[in-house]
Amino acid sequence: MSVAIIKKRTSAAKRAPANASNGSRDLLMVNSVAKAFRVLRVFDCSRPSLSLSEIAEIAGLDVSATQRFTHTLLKLGYLEKDAASRRFGLTVKVLELGQSYASANPLVKQAIPYLLHLNKDTEETINLTVLDETSIVFIVRFLSRHVFNTDVVIGTRLPAYCTAPGRAILSRLPSDEAEAIVSSSDLRPLTAHTPRTVADVMGRVARAAAKGYALQVEECFYGDMSVSAAVIDGRGRPVGAINIGVATTRYTPQEMEVRFAPMVVAAARSVSDISL
Structure with a gap:
């Protein structure tokens, strides 16, 4: 050479x-x-x-x-x-960065009329969240006069594995993808009711997939319950979730599920039917 x-x-x-x-x-x-x-x-x-x-x-x-x-x-x-x-x-x-995101996001624009309708009909707190890595992020929030947790605001992040919106989104992902997200999560006990193992979380995800909505009771905050359904895009992928949050002092889990699950599923389906 x-x-x-x-x-x-x-x-x-x-x-x-x-x-x-x-x-x-x-x-x-x-x-x-x-x-x-x-x-x-x-x-x-x-x-x-x-x-x-x-x-x-x-x-x-x-x-x-x-x-x-x-x-x-x-x-x-x-x-x-x-x-x-x-x-x-x-x-x-x-805040300009967040406002630019919200104003340019088609999911936000298309969901807001349905969220407002839910808020008016139920007089409960209504949220729109999206998945970001192992967390859900609140991007729209309409409060109730019965609001329980005032610390949750636009931009708040919560673990996906122990929230109803998080599990609603996970339930519409391929199971291996959902399990990878759960396995990457910090499964620490936020309350006595927080699931602590991947198997437990995936069991709850499977139940959400079977029902078409996810339910959580005091898994993230004491005194808080939530029911949620995922919003799906044209490819069948979850792009967010709508949830109704209530206080445990006002409803039993069974009462909340019977009363609000059909409403949140209908709202999520209506937003999903719009081209995203």
Whole structure:
């Protein structure tokens, strides 16, 4: 082999990514953007304001990089800084991202009339949720005057495996796909009624598939019951779920199931019949 060819191959090897052969490096990934989102995501209800060092520690970044990201996000209007405490917090501008999602989402547009109708007819809390990895996310919520849990708002995430909307969605997925999601979930006991094994959850998913709706009683919060049915797209895939939530002090599980299950199934079927 000639020296020229050897040099050419050596030069090419130096230019190639170190782990290109195993495909583990995403060449299109902009790491600085990912880190900026890590900074934004450190804030929540338990951490509404944080110092620079706290942000760095939680986000897993060094202080110098965190300073650059927080400065950029301040300039863009997504973070604010208290002059006295020098602590950072999110601004209302962050809500623009959620509003853009909701206004552009065809599921939201098509479901809202049916959700409003359910809310008026039942006088109970009505939600529209979608599955994101192992969680459900609330994207529309109409409250009842009997509302039980005021901590659940638009954007709230709850485990799919122990919620009625989550199991309604899982029940319309291929069983191996649903089981993979459940197996990846953190099956921790949120209440004494939370299912704790994959087999238990999958049994409840199977019952939801047979009935056409899912039911949960105090699995995520004490005093809370919910019945839910999945919304299906034109390919037969679940794209979300509609649920009715009530307090255990107002109905027995049997009363709730008899009264509300047919209504939530009809609403979900009506939204599913619209082209998504």
